[in-house]
Amino acid sequence: GESVGxxxxxxxxxxxxxxxxxCAYSNSxxxxxxxxxxxxxxxxxxxxxxxxxxxxxxxxxxxxxxxKTVKHLSLQIAATQPGDSAVYFCAENLNQGGKLIFGQGxxxxxxx
Amino acid sequence: xxxxxxxxxxxxxxxxxxxxxxxEQNLNHDAMYWYRQDPGQGLRLIYYSQIVNDFQKGDxxxxxxxxxxxxxxxxxxxxxxxKNPTAFYLCASSSQGETQYFGPGTRLxxx
Numbered sequence: 001g002e003s004v005g006x007x008x009x010x011x012x013x014x015x016x017x018x019x020x021x022x023c024a025y026s027n028s029x030x031x032x033x034x035x036x037x038x039x040x041x042x043x044x045x046x047x048x049x050x051x052x053x054x055x056x057x058x059x060x061x062x063x064x065x066x067x068k069t070v071k072h073l074s075l076q077i078a079a080t081q082p083g084d085s086a087v088y089f090c091a092e093n094l095n096q097g098g099k100l101i102f103g104q105g106x107x108x109x110x111x112x
Numbered sequence: 113x114x115x116x117x118x119x120x121x122x123x124x125x126x127x128x129x130x131x132x133x134x135x136e137q138n139l140n141h142d143a144m145y146w147y148r149q150d151p152g153q154g155l156r157l158i159y160y161s162q163i164v165n166d167f168q169k170g171d172x173x174x175x176x177x178x179x180x181x182x183x184x185x186x187x188x189x190x191x192x193x194x195k196n197p198t199a200f201y202l203c204a205s206s207s208q209g210e211t212q213y214f215g216p217g218t219r220l221x222x223x
Binding site: 034046091095098102104105 | 116118143145152153154155156157160162170202206208209210211212213214215216217219
């Protein structure tokens, strides 16, 4: 069935290191992907998005990579900071009235 | 939270009671969404609306109802038919087909 999943439920990194969070998706018709950050007790916050006609997009300290061949999405965070500690979700747009399918999430923990 | 407000922040429901969660946006977005999030889980879609006076069921609509009388507002009612309502409820809005922006959430607890 259609699903978006994450390889690792938890990720612990040292402050200053780079973080890589992975996501697999199964619907090859999806044309739009989004990464969200959710801090405890708060709503998800948009980080970065990418359309299926691109394979890389960069923001401030974040990069999203899309590999359509293996249906894989990743979020790279450069120079990870304590404020980056949160749960990160990838979401897939099925092109069905704007509906998104969310993955389970990866909890990122940054050690000082 | 991007011009989307949800109230209240915490809500307590008694057995057999209907409760309504508020969601308002001032982003002029056509589409609005309600999600449920259980501890340690992702988001599951309850209902969504692409335009005023129209809405569709999501993946877990049973025990919930919505209305969309105004573009800015998309209230969610958790009815007594929802037997396990304890969760974190998130509202989102978007322009058609674009990024969804989320409100701060309402945590519903059962007494």
